[in-house]
Amino acid sequence: xxxxxxxxxxxxxxxxxxxxxxxxxxxxxxxxxxxxxxxxxxxxxxxxxxxxxxxxxxxxxxxxxxxxxxxxxxxxxxxxxxxxxxxxxxxxxxxxxxxxxxxxxxxxxxxxxxxxxxxxxxxxxxxxxxxxxxxxxxxxxxxxxxxxxxxxxxxxxxxxxxxxxxxxxxxxxxxxxxxxxxxxxxxxxxxxxxxxxxxxxxxxxxxxxxxxxxxxxxxxxxxxxxxxxxxxxxxxxxxxxxxxxxxxxxxxxxxxxxxxxxxxxxxxxxxxxxxxxxxxxxxxxxxxxxxxxxxxxxxxxxxxxxxxxxxxxxxxxxxxxxxxxxxxxxxxxxxxxxxxxxxxxxxxxxxxxxxxxxxxxxxxxxxxxxxxxxxxxxxxxxxxxxxxxxxxxxxxxxxxxxxxxxx
Numbered sequence: 001x002x003x004x005x006x007x008x009x010x011x012x013x014x015x016x017x018x019x020x021x022x023x024x025x026x027x028x029x030x031x032x033x034x035x036x037x038x039x040x041x042x043x044x045x046x047x048x049x050x051x052x053x054x055x056x057x058x059x060x061x062x063x064x065x066x067x068x069x070x071x072x073x074x075x076x077x078x079x080x081x082x083x084x085x086x087x088x089x090x091x092x093x094x095x096x097x098x099x100x101x102x103x104x105x106x107x108x109x110x111x112x113x114x115x116x117x118x119x120x121x122x123x124x125x126x127x128x129x130x131x132x133x134x135x136x137x138x139x140x141x142x143x144x145x146x147x148x149x150x151x152x153x154x155x156x157x158x159x160x161x162x163x164x165x166x167x168x169x170x171x172x173x174x175x176x177x178x179x180x181x182x183x184x185x186x187x188x189x190x191x192x193x194x195x196x197x198x199x200x201x202x203x204x205x206x207x208x209x210x211x212x213x214x215x216x217x218x219x220x221x222x223x224x225x226x227x228x229x230x231x232x233x234x235x236x237x238x239x240x241x242x243x244x245x246x247x248x249x250x251x252x253x254x255x256x257x258x259x260x261x262x263x264x265x266x267x268x269x270x271x272x273x274x275x276x277x278x279x280x281x282x283x284x285x286x287x288x289x290x291x292x293x294x295x296x297x298x299x300x301x302x303x304x305x306x307x308x309x310x311x312x313x314x315x316x317x318x319x320x321x322x323x324x325x326x327x328x329x330x331x332x333x334x335x336x337x338x339x340x341x342x343x344x345x346x347x348x349x350x351x352x353x354x355x356x357x358x359x360x361x362x363x364x365x366x367x368x369x370x371x372x373x374x375x376x377x378x379x380x381x382x383x384x385x386x387x388x389x390x391x392x393x394x395x396x397x398x399x400x401x402x403x404x405x406x407x
Contacts, residue, residue, distance in 0.1 A: 021350055021371050028366070033067070039393045042067065044366070055394055057360075057384045058368040062233035062341050063305065063313050064389025065261030070304060071297045075262075078296035085291050090278075094288055098295035105302050106266055110231075110239065110252055114274035117295070119287050121228045121255035121265030122148040127283030128253060128267050129189065130156040131276070132222050136184040140175055142166055142201065144194050146226060159183065166194075169205045176209065180216030192227030192241030193234060196375055196383065198342025200230065203247025225249035232259025234340050238305050238314055244339075256290070260301040264290035313388040317341050320395060321386045327399040331406055341386035345402075346379070353380045356405055363401045 017023040029047035036042055041064075043053035065071055078098055088094035099117060106115035118124045129152035133139060139158040141149060144166045153161060160183065164171035176186065188210060190201045203225065210221040227240040231254040235243030238259065242248050251273065256264040267277065278284065290298075304310050321341045328335045334346040347353040350371045357369040360382075368383045375381065384398075 020373070021354065022374055035067075036389065036391070039391055040397075041387075041390045041394050043364075052364050054364045054366050055398065056366045057386075057398065058366050059385060059387055060229070060258035061261050061389075062259040062317060062385070062387055063238075063261065063301075063310070064387045065259075065301050065304065067389075068261070068300075068304065070300045071261060074300040075293040075297035079291070079293035082292035084293070086288050088288070089286060090289055091285060096292040096295070098292045098299065099289055102295040102299050102302075103266070105299055107268055109302055109306060110242075110268045112252070112268040113271040115266050115268040116274050116277055116281075116284060117256075117264055117266045117289060118281075118284050119264060119290060121226065121253060121257065123283045123287065124253050124265035124267055125149060125152045125226055126155065127281040128251065128277060129153070129187075129224060131280045132187050132224065132251065133158045134185060135159055136219075138162065138175075138179050138183040138186045140164065140172060140186060140188045142190045142194075144196065145189065145191050146195055146228075149189055149191070149226060153189070158187070167199070167202065169202060169209055172206065173209050173212075176213040176216075176221070180213065183217060185219035186210070186217055186221040187224060188221060189224040190226075191229075192225050192231075193229035193340055193342070195229050195342065196370060196379075196381070197336055197344055198229075198338055198340040198383075199336060200234070200241045200244060200338070200340065201225070203241055203245045203249065205247070207247045222251065223249045224251040224253065226253045228253070228255040228258055228265070229340070229342065231255070232301075232305055233314075233317065236311075236314070238310060256294070256298045256301070260298055260305065262290075262298045262301060263294050264298065317386060317388045320388075320390055320392070323392065324384065324386055324395050324398070327395065328402070331399065331403050333402065333406065343384045343386060345382040345384065347382060348378050348380055350380050353382060356382055356402075359405045360398075360401060365398060365401060 030044050031047050032045040034043040034053055044056050082096055086094040103115045103117055125148040133156035137158045138160045139153050140162045143163050162175045193200050214221045230240030232238045234240050252268045256262045318339055324343050325335055336344055353369045353371055360367045371380050
């Protein structure tokens with residue numbers, strides 16, 4: 001069997017992506033890390049650029065825990081005790097003590113009865129959301145929800161799907177009112193922190209909205225929130241969008257791979273919901289979990305986050321994020337207000353966005369440009385991400401490089 005014909009189609013698609021300006025291109029390969037020095041944070045070395053040390057402004061490791069000695073030691077000790085991988089799925093013989101202990105700690109962290117870890121947050125959403133959607137369910141989704149939510153809805157085959165304009169609670173209200181008596185169940189799903197912009201869902205207002213309409217649906221209204229960018233990095237104690245807004249999701253999905261600096265995803269909910277998911281979620285049942293060593297490192301991260309050290313890291317993160325936003329405003333760049341460490345520069349032009357990414361790279365700064373159709377036309381941006389292992393000198397250097405471009 002020859003791949004010649006299908007490869008022609010693949011090559012044509014790749015060419016189309018390049019022409020649209022959305023091809024991701026060759027991946028930049030990190031070959032090393034330099035520890036903080038001279039008042040600057042860590043620097044990274046890339047394959048092909050051996051003499052250049054890069055400031056990383058596009059990492060999700062918001063608390064800067066990936067190099068923390070407690071995480072490294074916890075992972076190393078667990079790998080020594082349990083080996084490098086689980087060797088099986090959970091229900092066969094792939095459940096280790098660190099998995100169970102981590103799930104208990106996550107449930108306590110979020111004030112839930114139970115939690116369930118999976119291989120990644122994307123896999124968690126894909127495996128979990130369809131289990132709440134029947135052929136008599138209406139799914140209501142924010143227009144800027146993450147790709148994992150969009151694909152999980154496609155996988156679910158609800159009887160009806162409605163998308164409301166980003167953060168438009170009045171539109172959500174109209175949808176819930178219009179479908180009363182026609183649908184048995186509603187599933188409202190949203191990101192907590194929206195990954196392109198760093199703004200947040202108003203969970204308190206969403207909850208108030210659905211409570212006004214829940215009696216009109218035989219099987220009620222369920223809220224599912226993916227707060228992968230919020231948990232650990234947002235709210236006074238890092239409990240994410242729930243803590244910041246005072247709202248609470250029925251089903252909370254998040255990640256261990258961003259602020260907690262490890263790997264994996266999880267869902268936190270009631271004991272009955274988690275018991276149901278262990279029996280029904282295919283990406284839990286048929287996929288290996290994270291390694292026992294990763295689970296041990298994640299527990300160390302949770303211990304740090306839930307301690308005076310964690311509070312200091314969060315305060316530093318808020319301070320640095322505010323410093324960057326103020327600096328961008330001073331230079332005349334457009335950004336969005338907020339406290340989250342995602343700090344977008346709204347460029348609103350594809351060519352200028354690409355040019356600014358290239359300018360930053362030339363000055364040894366790694367940043368992510370988001371162009372149409374990844375974002376809508378007119379919303380092209382540079383997404384900067386602050387981390388607690390950055391320093392004021394790092395941000396001052398970044399702002400000086402941006403000022404040079406903006407002259």
